Amino acid sequence: MSRPNPIRHHIPSGLPFMYFASDNWAGAHRSIAERLLRESDGFAAAYGASDLDRRIERRFAEVFEREVAVLFVGTGTAANSLSLASVQRPGGITFCHSEAHVIADECGAPDFFSGARLLGVPGAEGKIDPVKLREKIAAYPQTAVQHGRATAVTITQATEAGTVYTLSEIDEIATIAKKDKLPLHMDGARFANALVSLAVSPAEMTWKRGVDMLSFGGTKNGCWCAEAIVFFNPEQAKEMPFIRKRAAQLFSKSRFIAAQFDAYLENDLWLDLARHANGMSDRLRAGITASNASRLAWPTSANEVFAIIPKSAARAAEEKGAKFYEWPVPPATSELLGPEETLVRLVTSFATDEADVDSFLRCLAG
Numbered sequence: 189m190s191r192p193n194p195i196r197h198h199i200p201s202g203l204p205f206m207y208f209a210s211d212n213w214a215g216a217h218r219s220i221a222e223r224l225l226r227e228s229d230g231f232a233a234a235y236g237a238s239d240l241d242r243r244i245e246r247r248f249a250e251v252f253e254r255e256v257a258v259l260f261v262g263t264g265t266a267a268n269s270l271s272l273a274s275v276q277r278p279g280g281i282t283f284c285h286s287e288a289h290v291i292a293d294e295c296g297a298p299d300f301f302s303g304a305r306l307l308g309v310p311g312a313e314g315k316i317d318p319v320k321l322r323e324k325i326a327a328y329p330q331t332a333v334q335h336g337r338a339t340a341v342t343i344t345q346a347t348e349a350g351t352v353y354t355l356s357e358i359d360e361i362a363t364i365a366k367k368d369k370l371p372l373h374m375d376g377a378r379f380a381n382a383l384v385s386l387a388v389s390p391a392e393m394t395w396k397r398g399v400d401m402l403s404f405g406g407t408k409n410g411c412w413c414a415e416a417i418v419f420f421n422p423e424q425a426k427e428m429p430f431i432r433k434r435a436a437q438l439f440s441k442s443r444f445i446a447a448q449f450d451a452y453l454e455n456d457l458w459l460d461l462a463r464h465a466n467g468m469s470d471r472l473r474a475g476i477t478a479s480n481a482s483r484l485a486w487p488t489s490a491n492e493v494f495a496i497i498p499k500s501a502a503r504a505a506e507e508k509g510a511k512f513y514e515w516p517v518p519p520a521t522s523e524l525l526g527p528e529e530t531l532v533r534l535v536t537s538f539a540t541d542e543a544d545v546d547s548f549l550r551c552l553a554g
């Protein structure tokens with residue numbers, strides 16, 4: 189990355205942080221923190237009515253090359269839940285990957301806010317299997333009063349498994365959803381990481397593929413706390429101000445979310461930060477691939493790495509201060525794991541340095 193790593197300004201050089209638990213553990217990028225500070229003076233209209241809120245909403249239209257409706261919220265869970273709530277009908281079912289954050293890690297919030305149910309669809313490496321999706325949708329026709337009816341599909345980009353749907357894979361899911369007139373939502377908690385991994389434009393990865401609603405994440409990639417719901421057809425967002433307010437997600441000082449996005453989007457900072465995070469994962473991937481004792485569990489291409497490492501190496505790394513999660517082993521991977529091995533998830537962020545990665549790789553080497 190050409191920019192100096194801003195999070196290091198208060199850290200004595202040479203001290204590695206081996207923080208690979210989550211990109212949520214990283215701080216806020218300095219440009220974003222400074223932008224917040226600048227916004228702290230003075231007065232502005234509240235509840236999303238400030239000039240800044242309006243300007244940043246228009247900025248999203250430029251980023252996506254079309255008119256969009258944008259609603260700022262405070263968490264990714266809120267962005268997902270309220271997007272999905274906007275398209276629900278009684279007895280509705282939203283299809284997602286079986287290990288998606290919406291179904292596994294949001295405590296039922298999407299079901300709670302929408303009154304609908306999530307139903308998991310399997311698929312290798314975090315991606316919905318299109319054949320299985322077609323079967324599941326067919327099992328919940330619009331007349332199925334007893335079982336419930338299909339109402340939406342959601343995919344995660346980048347996925348929870350660190351993989352990225354290709355454009356043609358998104359096309360395939362969208363075609364299946366559209367055949368039954370089901371809106372397609374994208375959980376973009378790591379949207380920027382997926383975007384730079386595919387090297388495509390925001391428009392190409394979303395509405396040009398048939399995505400109707402996007403949870404646009406900023407928090408993991410350098411914001412302090414900034415998420416946005418983006419509707420590619422603003423007509424479909426008409427109920428959203430009410431849905432958001434009833435979910436207690438209309439921030440009175442919404443301009444501070446707008447201010448974060450102002451700095452985030454300025455001069456493509458968001459893309460630089462994601463490129464850096466992905467690059468740090470590339471370094472991890474290369475080091476693990478070259479190692480004798482550890483290996484990649486499956487290929488990933490954004491800022492998450494899943495590795496099979498000796499349990500002794502995991503303990504040694506933890507003792508030296510490394511932070512990471514041992515991960516539940518997916519059925520397809522279980523036979524690859526020896527009795528003395530463990531599966532770990534390693535997440536890099538805009539604040540990860542080469543020294544962090546190299547120190548961790550040295551721990552693995554023993």
Ligand SMILES: Cc1ncc(COP(=O)(O)O)c(C=O)c1O
Pocket residue numbers: 212262263264265266268289290344347348375377378407
């Ligand atoms: C794939 C995915 N979606 C959404 C979220 C948003 O979560 P939160 O509500 O904690 O901001 C996360 C956070 O870990 C995530 O990994």
